[in-house]
Amino acid sequence: MLEGSGVTKRFGGLVAVDAVDLVVHEGEIVGLIGPNGSGKTTLFNCIAGYYRPDAGRLTFRGHSLVGRPPDAICRLGIARTFQLTRAFADLSVAQNVAVGVLYGRAGINRVGPALAEARRLLDYVGLGAMADVRVGALTLAQRKRLELARALATRPRLLLLDESLAGLNPAEIAAAVELLRRLRTELGLTLLIVEHLMQVIMGLCDRVLVLDAGRKIADGPPEAVAQEPAVRQAYLGTRAVRAAREPG
Amino acid sequence: MADTPKELSPPVTARRWALGRPGVLPLLGLVALAALAVFPLVEPPIFYLRLLATVFLFATLAQSWNILGGYTGYVSFGHVTFFGLGAYTAALLFRELGWPPYVAAVPAGLVAGLFAVVVGYPTLRLRGPYFGIATLALSFVVQLAIANVPWTGAGEGIVVRGGLPFRRLALEQFFYYAYLALLLLTTLAVGVLERSKLGYGLQAIRDDEDAALSVGVPATRLKLLAFGLSSFFAGAAGCFYVHQASFASPPDVFTLGISIKALVYAMVGGAGTLLGPLVGAALMELVNMALTTSPLGTYGIDRIVFGALLIIVVLAAPGGIVGLARRRLPGPWRPR
Amino acid sequence: MEDAGRQLLQTLVSGLLLGGVYALPAVGLSLIWGVMKVVNIAHGVLALLGSYLALTAFQGLGLDPLVALVAVVPAFFVLGLLLQRALVQPLEQAPEMSTLLALFGATIILENLIQRVWTADFRALSPWYAGVAVELGPVNLSIARALTCVLSLAAVLLLDQFLRRTYLGKAIRATAQNRAAARLMGINTGHMALLAFGIGTALAGIAGVALSLIYSFYPTVHIFWVVKAFLIVVLGGVGNIRGTLVAALLLGLAESLFGAFLSFRWVDFSVYVLLLLILLVRPQGLYGRYA
Numbered sequence: 001m002l003e004g005s006g007v008t009k010r011f012g013g014l015v016a017v018d019a020v021d022l023v024v025h026e027g028e029i030v031g032l033i034g035p036n037g038s039g040k041t042t043l044f045n046c047i048a049g050y051y052r053p054d055a056g057r058l059t060f061r062g063h064s065l066v067g068r069p070p071d072a073i074c075r076l077g078i079a080r081t082f083q084l085t086r087a088f089a090d091l092s093v094a095q096n097v098a099v100g101v102l103y104g105r106a107g108i109n110r111v112g113p114a115l116a117e118a119r120r121l122l123d124y125v126g127l128g129a130m131a132d133v134r135v136g137a138l139t140l141a142q143r144k145r146l147e148l149a150r151a152l153a154t155r156p157r158l159l160l161l162d163e164s165l166a167g168l169n170p171a172e173i174a175a176a177v178e179l180l181r182r183l184r185t186e187l188g189l190t191l192l193i194v195e196h197l198m199q200v201i202m203g204l205c206d207r208v209l210v211l212d213a214g215r216k217i218a219d220g221p222p223e224a225v226a227q228e229p230a231v232r233q234a235y236l237g238t239r240a241v242r243a244a245r246e247p248g
Numbered sequence: 249m250a251d252t253p254k255e256l257s258p259p260v261t262a263r264r265w266a267l268g269r270p271g272v273l274p275l276l277g278l279v280a281l282a283a284l285a286v287f288p289l290v291e292p293p294i295f296y297l298r299l300l301a302t303v304f305l306f307a308t309l310a311q312s313w314n315i316l317g318g319y320t321g322y323v324s325f326g327h328v329t330f331f332g333l334g335a336y337t338a339a340l341l342f343r344e345l346g347w348p349p350y351v352a353a354v355p356a357g358l359v360a361g362l363f364a365v366v367v368g369y370p371t372l373r374l375r376g377p378y379f380g381i382a383t384l385a386l387s388f389v390v391q392l393a394i395a396n397v398p399w400t401g402a403g404e405g406i407v408v409r410g411g412l413p414f415r416r417l418a419l420e421q422f423f424y425y426a427y428l429a430l431l432l433l434t435t436l437a438v439g440v441l442e443r444s445k446l447g448y449g450l451q452a453i454r455d456d457e458d459a460a461l462s463v464g465v466p467a468t469r470l471k472l473l474a475f476g477l478s479s480f481f482a483g484a485a486g487c488f489y490v491h492q493a494s495f496a497s498p499p500d501v502f503t504l505g506i507s508i509k510a511l512v513y514a515m516v517g518g519a520g521t522l523l524g525p526l527v528g529a530a531l532m533e534l535v536n537m538a539l540t541t542s543p544l545g546t547y548g549i550d551r552i553v554f555g556a557l558l559i560i561v562v563l564a565a566p567g568g569i570v571g572l573a574r575r576r577l578p579g580p581w582r583p584r
Numbered sequence: 585m586e587d588a589g590r591q592l593l594q595t596l597v598s599g600l601l602l603g604g605v606y607a608l609p610a611v612g613l614s615l616i617w618g619v620m621k622v623v624n625i626a627h628g629v630l631a632l633l634g635s636y637l638a639l640t641a642f643q644g645l646g647l648d649p650l651v652a653l654v655a656v657v658p659a660f661f662v663l664g665l666l667l668q669r670a671l672v673q674p675l676e677q678a679p680e681m682s683t684l685l686a687l688f689g690a691t692i693i694l695e696n697l698i699q700r701v702w703t704a705d706f707r708a709l710s711p712w713y714a715g716v717a718v719e720l721g722p723v724n725l726s727i728a729r730a731l732t733c734v735l736s737l738a739a740v741l742l743l744d745q746f747l748r749r750t751y752l753g754k755a756i757r758a759t760a761q762n763r764a765a766a767r768l769m770g771i772n773t774g775h776m777a778l779l780a781f782g783i784g785t786a787l788a789g790i791a792g793v794a795l796s797l798i799y800s801f802y803p804t805v806h807i808f809w810v811v812k813a814f815l816i817v818v819l820g821g822v823g824n825i826r827g828t829l830v831a832a833l834l835l836g837l838a839e840s841l842f843g844a845f846l847s848f849r850w851v852d853f854s855v856y857v858l859l860l861l862i863l864l865v866r867p868q869g870l871y872g873r874y875a
Contacts, residue, residue, distance in 0.1 A: 049461075069461070069468075070458075070461035071461045071462075071464050071465055071466045074462060075464045079463070086456045087456050089456075090454070090520070098448060099449065099452045099465065101461065103445075103449060103464040103465075103466070104463045104464035111445060114448075150463055154464050280681065371864070377680065377681065377684050380623075381623065381625075381811065381814055381863070382859075385815075385856045385863075386860065388808070389853060389856045392853040396850060396853065399844045419766070473782070511688075512692075516849045549696070551696040552693050554692055555689040555690065555691070555692030555693035555694075555696070556689065556693060558689035558692065559689035560634050560687070562675070562682050562689065563674060566678075
């Protein structure tokens with residue numbers, strides 16, 4: 001579904017993403033992990049069209065993504081969330097989602113039906129009660145759900161989630177993981193997720209890509225990847241221990 | 249979900265119809281509109297006719313600025329560029345073809361709007377202060393170009409006299425109604441826009457352009473539309489203005505003062521609200537009149553008040569007067 | 585042929601002198617912009633206030649404008665501190681445009697205060713050396729222009745050395761480059777921002793006095809000054825003092841050559857078109873770093 005080969009992005013002298021090959025198959029949940037600054041978010045931004053890769057190919061269902069603006073990539077069927085949530089602050093929760101309904105998919109061009117559809121989506125992610133609230137009144141967990149609903153509003157086939165569970169408490173994480181599972185089973189979505197929480201990656205992902213200093217150092221099922229020496233050294237060595245110590 | 253919602257917007261169904269919403273303001277608005285419509289017929293002193301006409305003119309400019317500055321978040325310091333282009337288009341159409349203002353208004357608006365789309369394509373990629381300064385520089389560029397080209401009258405200007413078959417009171421009445429109609433049209437357009445797909449897209453761009461792109465909002469296209477629409481109304485206003493002033497010269501119709509008024513009136517009244525520019529223009533022009541006829545003397549004092557109000561709004565009330573009213577007034581009196 | 589050569593030389597010299605003068609308002613703007621990420625649109629009107637104060641000192645007290653600097657510099661430094669505390673610092677967390685709009689409000693107020701005090705008439709300063717020129721070989725050198733240029737260059741070089749050599753200067757630069765890191769290093773970035781605004785405003789005051797010696801001025805001229813300074817800053821790289829100086833010299837030369845050999849009346853037009861083009865093509869400046 002999503003294929004990349006030799007994807008490279010440089011900032012001045014720094015190579016943020018270095019000749020990365022990746023494949024995401026339809027229906028998969030793929031985790032993208034790596035230490036801070038390893039290039040995960042940069043790779044996301046290349047896929048979503050915010051950065052133009054300096055080299056390499058990126059295709060989604062046969063369409064090249066390179067040079068395509070973010071809004072066009074969204075309409076191809078790729079939706080994303082942001083690491084730090086970015087809601088439309090002066091719009092209500094329902095209006096936020098309605099923007100996605102109006103512009104991210106074909107078929108609904110009038111505001112009234114778009115708002116009705118937005119409410120349906122908000123119900124789906126468990127935010128229905130907050131539909132008429134300003135986004136400033138939402139908690140962090142609610143804002144993350146709002147971003148998810150807004151992304152779903154565009155009827156994506158592939159969803160890119162950038163640390164959408166960071167900062168949540170254990171109960172919220174459990175609920176969110178459950179919701180992500182339902183996205184695949186009920187909506188048939190494919191997910192590519194950046195996540196620091198190892199138990200989420202281990203429990204949720206079919207496959208894991210590991211980046212370190214911009215390079216891909218491992219690609220495989222989570223259990224196998226976790227055993228690879230390069231990965232343990234680069235990443236899991238410290239983090240897995242810490243994750244195991246922390247409850248939840 | 250234990251939180252209680254802090255601020256509830258009115259239910260969506262009720263918001264669909266601007267005038268059908270229960271509340272005092274729409275009713276008051278209709279009454280005021282009716283009063284304004286019959287006012288010139290009672291043959292009032294020309295002073296008041298002109299004062300109101302000026303309010304309508306600057307309300308139109310503030311409202312058109314509002315489309316790009318208030319709803320889309322691209323603050324322009326050069327709105328006068330499009331006003332001036334409309335004025336010159338009308339002046340040239342009159343000189344060459346003898347077209348009266350009511351015929352020239354549409355072409356004048358189109359010239360201004362199309363020019364905005366052309367220059368907007370590169371400049372709307374700039375964000376924040378860079379866009380602001382670019383619009384300022386653009387207003388100088390256009391003014392200097394027109395001032396240096398002989399065909400546009402160069403520094404001499406163009407006389408636009410006798411475009412209408414009216415005299416004295418009838419002439420004043422004509423401009424009064426022309427500006428009022430233009431203001432209604434602009435406000436109607438913004439009102440429709442606000443609750444349309446386009447308006448949602450523009451507001452999303454204003455709040456977070458990257459996030460808007462991520463949900464498929466074609467930001468470049470929508471910004472161009474907003475810039476074009478905003479400039480169209482400014483250009484049409486310029487057309488009537490030049491016939492009223494019966495003269496077009498670069499320092500008159502490209503003065504920074506007009507850009508300032510459009511921006512300050514919209515901001516003080518409430519940028520990004522439907523009523524804000526109207527409230528701002530009415531209030532400020534009345535303040536303007538009161539100050540200039542007061543012992544404080546003639547010029548400068550009104551502008552000093554503008555500057556102070558702009559600072560106060562930015563520091564203490566980003567939503568302007570309408571924003572304050574939304575928070576402070578009881579339900580039925582609350583503006584949308 | 586000899587005449588043409590002489591004219592070229594004269595044009596180059598005038599251009600460099602002009603550029604030297606342009607550098608002064610631009611570096612103040614650049615400093616404030618670099619450190620605080622604030623485009624001080626009031627920079628031009630502050631400079632203009634300096635011009636009018638020099639005028640009053642000259643006409644009312646018979647003081648040479650250069651002597652007036654003794655009072656203008658500290659007064660403007662304090663004025664800068666007040667402006668920063670009143671309008672810039674409270675808006676640090678607000679949307680990016682807020683500060684620009686607040687400073688625009690201050691600009692409107694100052695412009696009209698100036699108009700009330702000094703009227704809208706064109707003004708010019710004429711100390712004894714205003715009309716005097718000396719023949720230096722083949723070129724005519726206006727004393728006022730040369731003096732202004734020297735004053736400007738001295739101020740710019742002093743600022744450059746201050747920023748590079750002194751502890752405070754380095755702290756200001758650190759704040760400009762990375763505020764969070766500077767704070768971690770124990771620098772009080774709030775004070776640095778305040779200091780930079782004070783220095784930038786003092787530079788505007790000096791610039792105004794300098795400009796008053798060679799140009800006539802009127803209350804609304806400041807907006808052209810600030811836009812031109814903006815062009816120079818963008819050209820030279822925001823926060824880059826030496827880049828700003830080079831950009832100012834280049835602009836002075838370009839204006840002078842364009843005016844002498846192409847078309848005098850299209851000079852200003854071309855300057856603003858250049859600004860638009862630079863903004864669109866290379867907003868990070870010709871060789872500056874992106875702020």
